[in-house]
Amino acid sequence: MIGPRAQSGLTLVEMVVAIGLLALIMLLLYQGTYTLSRTSNAVESNVERLEGLIATHRVLRRELAQMQPAALRDARNAPIPAFTGHRAGMRWLAPLPVHRGAFGLHWLALAVEGEGSARTLILTYSPMTRDEPTATPSPAQPDGRVVLLEQVAEVDFQFLVKDELGRQTRWQTDWNETAQLPAAVRIVVKRSDGSAPVDWLFPVRAIQDAGSAGTEGLFEGA
């Protein structure tokens, strides 16, 4: 008879220890790779979101700083506002950067599209034609369309009113004046991924402002 000692093989205890070790190693490996891939995804989406925010901030700051006041009139000689705004969007006139391949003034419009959590902030643009400057573009057929921000829950627009002396008076949510541009635009973007809302303050016509709002005496001493 062959006793248990003579058998070559693993004892139950050795087996249990081996399986236990293996399980521990597998668990550790799984958790490690899971954490690594989650971190990598989180970092990637974070960077993507951040890039989108920075690019949007840059584009809007430039395009709002270059906003043009235009005394436009339609066929019946009624003035057309160069800037209109409401709570959820706005439209204005500004030159586009050259790399877009288009010189001259363009109608630019910001609006939020989509439903639920899949909303996006869209910038559309169409050239302002010389012979028919009053033809405001139809939002359905713009020349260009850029998705600025994705995963947007809500975007709020506010417009700053200034009096004749250049003092700021109040913020309002609608702008239909034909004779005046707002002094600044405030855009609050609430994002649907739960991250903190973004609050942007853009001075309008920042470049020209120093030379337009009552500059008497500016160059006398020079």
Added chain:
Amino acid sequence: MTSVRDRHPVMARGVGRDLGFTLLEVLVAFLILTIVLTLALRVAGSISRASGLSSDYAFATMQAENVLAEAQLAGELAPGTTAGVADGQWHWRRRVSPYREPGRAFDANPAWQLVRIDVDVYWSRGGRERGLSVSTVRLSRRP
């Protein structure tokens, strides 16, 4: 007759007839795996922290630009310091001081002056205080 076991240093050290790893070898391998995983996780953690930090700096920069824009919109810029907190996280401080470059004709202008605006934004993350500063020179009416 020499077997593989006898010639192979690792196997020769083995428990006896059993072909395979000793417990010690398995433990060493296990230890190496743990060290490598710990290092990888630590790297991942620092990457994630760095990403959060860069996001902080981007938001702080936007905050600083908002504070600058507010100063610009205020029209008249009186020298002095203002401070505030935005979103309960971004502490900002704005200093307005006269900007003089001796010898420049502009200093003699009766109605306008140059003012220097310094904006500091600081915040804390993970118990560490961080901050950034931006400065600019703007035109302002003389008071």
